[in-house]
Amino acid sequence: MCGIVGYIGEKQAYPILIKGLQRLEYRGYDSAGVALLDGGMKLYKRKGKVSELSAYVSDKDTSGTVGIGHTRWATHGVPNDINAHPHSSPSKELVLIHNGIIENYATIKEGLLNRGYQFLSDTDTEVLVFLIEDILKKENCSLEEAVRLALNEVIGAYAIVVMSKNDPKKLVAAKKGSPLVIGIGEDEYFVASDATPIIEHTKNVVYLEDEEFAVIEPGKKLSIRTIKNAEITPYIQELQMELENLEKGGYEHFMLKEINEQPRSIRDSLRGRMDPSTGQIKMAGIDEFEKKFLNAERIIIVGCGTSWHAGLVGEYLIEELARIPVEVEYASEFRYRNPIINENDIVIAISQSGETADTLAAIKLAKSKGATIFGICNVVGSTIARETHAGAYTHAGPEIGVASTKAFTAQVSVLSLIALTLGHKNGTLSESRYRQLLEELDTVPDKVEEVLKTNPQVKGISQLFKDVRNFLYLGRGFNFPVALEGALKLKEISYIHAEGYPAAEMKHGPIALIDEEMPVVVIANKNTSYEKIVSNIQEVKARGGKIIAIITDGDKEVTKLADYTISIPAIDEALSPMITVVPLQLLSYHIAVMRGANVDQPRNLAKSVTVE
Numbered sequence: 001m002c003g004i005v006g007y008i009g010e011k012q013a014y015p016i017l018i019k020g021l022q023r024l025e026y027r028g029y030d031s032a033g034v035a036l037l038d039g040g041m042k043l044y045k046r047k048g049k050v051s052e053l054s055a056y057v058s059d060k061d062t063s064g065t066v067g068i069g070h071t072r073w074a075t076h077g078v079p080n081d082i083n084a085h086p087h088s089s090p091s092k093e094l095v096l097i098h099n100g101i102i103e104n105y106a107t108i109k110e111g112l113l114n115r116g117y118q119f120l121s122d123t124d125t126e127v128l129v130f131l132i133e134d135i136l137k138k139e140n141c142s143l144e145e146a147v148r149l150a151l152n153e154v155i156g157a158y159a160i161v162v163m164s165k166n167d168p169k170k171l172v173a174a175k176k177g178s179p180l181v182i183g184i185g186e187d188e189y190f191v192a193s194d195a196t197p198i199i200e201h202t203k204n205v206v207y208l209e210d211e212e213f214a215v216i217e218p219g220k221k222l223s224i225r226t227i228k229n230a231e232i233t234p235y236i237q238e239l240q241m242e243l244e245n246l247e248k249g250g251y252e253h254f255m256l257k258e259i260n261e262q263p264r265s266i267r268d269s270l271r272g273r274m275d276p277s278t279g280q281i282k283m284a285g286i287d288e289f290e291k292k293f294l295n296a297e298r299i300i301i302v303g304c305g306t307s308w309h310a311g312l313v314g315e316y317l318i319e320e321l322a323r324i325p326v327e328v329e330y331a332s333e334f335r336y337r338n339p340i341i342n343e344n345d346i347v348i349a350i351s352q353s354g355e356t357a358d359t360l361a362a363i364k365l366a367k368s369k370g371a372t373i374f375g376i377c378n379v380v381g382s383t384i385a386r387e388t389h390a391g392a393y394t395h396a397g398p399e400i401g402v403a404s405t406k407a408f409t410a411q412v413s414v415l416s417l418i419a420l421t422l423g424h425k426n427g428t429l430s431e432s433r434y435r436q437l438l439e440e441l442d443t444v445p446d447k448v449e450e451v452l453k454t455n456p457q458v459k460g461i462s463q464l465f466k467d468v469r470n471f472l473y474l475g476r477g478f479n480f481p482v483a484l485e486g487a488l489k490l491k492e493i494s495y496i497h498a499e500g501y502p503a504a505e506m507k508h509g510p511i512a513l514i515d516e517e518m519p520v521v522v523i524a525n526k527n528t529s530y531e532k533i534v535s536n537i538q539e540v541k542a543r544g545g546k547i548i549a550i551i552t553d554g555d556k557e558v559t560k561l562a563d564y565t566i567s568i569p570a571i572d573e574a575l576s577p578m579i580t581v582v583p584l585q586l587l588s589y590h591i592a593v594m595r596g597a598n599v600d601q602p603r604n605l606a607k608s609v610t611v612e
């Protein structure tokens with residue numbers, strides 16, 4: 001997490017940096033800072049959001065055509081002005097911004113303390129800038145050489161940019177584990193954690209690879225070397241992203257915009273990949289590894305948070321339609337539990353950002369054991385997308401709201417295509433069922449459009465429950481993961497405690513929680529467990545719980561039982577998660593707004609979790 005941005009050229013750096021930090025704020029927002037060079041070094045840092053930094057800086061001197069900026073998600077040291085980045089070297093000649101964790105910082109710090117250095121902050125980052133200056137002075141070398149030597153001593157993850165008062169026409173940037181992209185303009189360069197601060201200035205970018213560092217000097221060609229000192233030819237790519245996708249487009253919050261974008265984003269995730277009229281699915285990544293997929297002894301899906309929930313839906317889809325055994329694992333558990341993996345395994349890694357540290361580590365582990373890795377990522381060119389053998393982008397477009405919405409439905413849409421194609425190819429899915437599902441999949445965007453019309457009704461229900469302290473979400477089969485996802489959405493943005501459960505599990509414990517105070521959201525659309533879920537609803541009613549049911553249009557039975565209902569169009573249950581999740585996203589959104597929470601930037605969270 002943490003967002004970093006840098007500029008060097010002929011323009012004033014500050015406006016570019018502050019706008020860039022606003023774009024990167026999804027990566028962390030507990031403190032922010034900028035450093036500018038204009039003869040002297042100017043350093044401004046503030047606890048809180050980027051807006052607090054810009055208010056603080058409004059009456060200060062922000063001149064300078066070179067600068068770096070940072071928005072933080074605290075790992076080492078509480079969020080305060082001192083721990084905010086940039087961090088300065090002892091002489092104040094160097095400043096550094098960092099995204100990642102220096103794991104051996106305590107050992108390095110001890111060595112520096114023994115040599116008489118005194119630290120101001122509690123961060124691992126300050127240790128790194130001290131180390132660089134220590135080397136610079138000891139070795140009497142160039143800034144880039146000092147950075148290179150320092151990075152050879154570092155264990156951990158980093159994306160850094162270093163700026164020096166004594167070398168004002170140069171930035172040095174390096175990366176390992178955390179992302180870093182360099183934008184190439186005319187006589188100017190941009191550096192950032194992702195391309196969003198760069199897109200309005202240039203479309204030509206270079207993504208640094210792990211253990212590479214760049215010397216960035218306007219008017220000169222970009223120089224990239226590995227930290228072992230091997231020269232690298234920069235690979236310049238053209239960004240495909242459009243600026244308007246990064247704006248709120250008239251919505252009050254990015255989350256609401258992204259919920260409403262789902263008809264389009266699901267359509268984009270399917271576009272060019274299937275044709276219901278001919279019954280064809282074309283997915284290059286699957287086609288390339290078709291034999292591997294069809295002969296796989298099992299598929300392991302790894303991911304975190306919402307992506308893990310999408311993985312659970314994937315398990316139901318692939319096992320049901322393609323009859324291939326699937327295991328779904330939290331990437332953070334998988335990577336540390338010495339899992340049994342072999343060359344016949346396929347690992348599907350799901351990640352919106354493509355940067356989640358645990359997911360990345362999980363695929364590296366699986367890769368080292370010979371498994372074939374397939375990625376389902378949203379961010380084009382992201383680290384996970386580049387680490388996999390094959391994959392399919394979700395094409396949902398940039399997701400800025402910290403709570404994932406359109407990424408989830410696009411992930412499930414891609415997983416549906418994978419399950420359908422595998423089931424069709426290995427003959428476990430009859431031609432007629434395959435065709436029927438393809439046709440239904442094609443209708444999902446329109447059905448989501450329909451569900452979005454329930455917004456005023458969901459808002460009304462939200463008003464009634466905005467002050468409760470607990471929520472329970474129940475679902476069965478394909479909609480059990482949706483119950484988990486609904487609960488996650490509510491807790492992360494409204495700070496109401498919520499739990500998702502398979503509806504039948506309720507009687508094994510959670511039923512004890514039910515009383516008149518407890519709203520229970522039940523996903524009760526028409527499906528194979530419909531009768532069972534009706535019984536579960538009755539069990540809740542018998543104990544005074546309040547039922548908010550997601551029902552299929554025209555369902556009279558649950559309408560009679562439930563306190564509140566939200567109707568969705570009929571859809572095959574295998575594809576229903578993309579529809580049933582939408583009212584749950586809206587419910588959490590409205591409750592959070594009514595509680596005055598910062599929906600797009602919930603406390604303690606960050607969009608891209610690049611630390612473990």
Ligand code: F6R
Nearest residue numbers: 305306307351352353356403404
């Ligand atoms: C929840 C949410 C997180 C992410 C998780 C994985 O709304 O956004 O739970 O799903 O941090 O992130 P990605 O998908 O980027 O790997």
